[in-house]
């Protein structure tokens with residue numbers, strides 16, 4: 091073990107590779123996921139989804155189904171408990187998508203119209219499939235292509251709808267080089283390995299929900315609001331989570347389970363099927379984007395315009411703010427960005443890993459590559475020349491901005507210096523070879539959290555925080571952070587997470603989870619250590635110290651806080667079939683202090699592999715006649731599999747956050763940012779053809 095000193099802090103565990111503390115439980119099956127936790131008297135709910143895309147439910151024929159073996163009840167808009175959606179929750183107004191069985195309207199294909207509850211999962215499923223629902227069908231519109239007359243501007247998560255400074259047309263006219271291009275990305279889905287699952291039960295006047303989510307306090311508060319309950323009377327637990335990626339907030343399954351548990355006065359479990367995830371879990375909207383860049387002969391930007399059109403449902407406004415990334419990455423005397431959205435008869439989109447940045451970086455970083463080509467300047471040099479002094483829109487200084495360092499280190503390791511910039515020159519049999527690069531960034535924030543640290547009488551320590559480990563390794567990272575703050579070996583620290591009774595804390599989201607929690611854990615653990623130094627002996631109940639970071643975060647200086655990265659890809663393009671193979675990828679990130687290199691590497695490479703998927707495979711295709719998806723399953727929805735994934739390497743440069751007690755910035759989402767652009771730019775370098783629509787399918791390459 092190495093000992094490092096950060097400021098006045100001695101760190102032994104943070105920065106060293108540590109296998110997941112719950113790894114053995116996970117691989118041996120001892121770790122229970124939400125759909126597996128046993129309960130006495132458990133009943134099973136099966137959701138019935140609409141087969142039409144727009145209209146009304148005329149009737150639900152419950153009679154025959156209620157006679158089927160084991161069936162306990164059928165909930166639908168005519169008999170389900172009412173919920174209240176007139177409140178403001180953590181993410182603003184609630185998503186009426188979760189107010190299921192409240193009205194007879196069908197706003198999209200796959201809308202929940204009933205819940206069949208039975209003694210066994212099989213009985214519930216059989217009855218759900220036998221349930222006859224009569225509809226009144228109305229015409230629908232699911233077509234998202236280029237422009238739409240009903241599109242309107244809308245602020246995004248964490249940003250205004252529109253920003254602008256300078257005379258765009260004048261600067262473009264005065265530019266030596268201009269790029270004006272349109273890009274598009276398709277509807278994409280985060281279909282977690284573990285489907286959404288919840289079990290609800292009433293226990294002595296308290297609602298208990300065992301769930302799979304990205305934040306137990308978040309879900310508990312939303313359920314309390316929806317069902318008009320005292321927040322203290324709702325407890326949500328979520329110990330192990332098999333992926334979330336933005337999809338695991340409050341969703342139809344928890345609400346349906348609570349309704350059924352209330353009606354039946356017994357525990358009820360609702361698990362989404364793989365196919366149901368495609369309409370109930372949220373997704374990433376398709377985008378069409380336009381980027382206009384103008385530069386002087388040396389490649390210095392005079393004009394930058396980035397506009398992004400995405401799509402939401404008629405139920406809920408969510409915007410995929412693709413144009414936001416330009417507000418951080420590059421400045422220009424004329425700088426304009428706009429995010430617009432159009433309401434169509436589709437399921438509600440939601441946060442999906444790097445919401446905004448993932449599709450936005452594809453367009454912007456592809457356009458930068460086109461500008462580099464037109465200027466005859468190396469794409470890395472072009473980016474370095476356009477490094478802004480301050481936030482292009484905010485005018486605030488960057489807390490740290492190590493993008494050039496990422497490119498320097500990446501170029502060295504990737505072998506960029508030897509690259510001939512001309513496209514279409516390298517051939518190996520039927521393969522054309524090329525390399526590409528792109529920049530990445532993602533916000534690095536922190537949100538208030540509370541934690542408790544207990545010194546146990548046996549000399550061990552227990553940390554409690556309502557954090558969520560959605561597969562990121564957060565539980566392990568917090569163990570390392572706590573051990574260092576307590577100055578004890580990691581095997582004396584037990585971190586308990588995933589329980590709303592542990593108190594308010596940030597969700598696993600926005601790349602802010604581990605950072606926000608680590609701050610609270612550090613505060614509690616350091617104070618506990620001070621308390622122990624003054625105490626003589628530990629009583630049987632232990633000594634507990636609680637922390638709350640609300641004030642510390644409020645005192646933070648206003649700066650632009652971001653992680654940055656440089657993505658590199660090498661591709662081979664089959665001239666006979668149009669197939670694109672990624673041969674290797676390298677990502678170098680400046681993303682704060684890396685707590686656990688083992689799981690951090692997995693976070694980065696996981697995002698980069700998702701970038702391969704995004705560039706080459708992922709595309710949810712909606713049938714404009716039925717309004718539903720073709721192939722709403724993991725056979726029809728293509729993702730990169732092992733055969734598609736070559737050597738993918740991720741590493742980082744030293745970039746501790748100057749204000750964070752551990753130096754953390756956040757690494758959850760940046761791995762996918764820029765990855766698809768790096769691949770698309772490599773395809774251009776291989777073939778000489780620009781691909782501005784994802785995915786780069788063989789039929790598009792030919």
Ligand code: MOS
Nearest residue numbers: 336442443599600
């Ligand atoms: Mo992330 S898309 O904030 O879970």
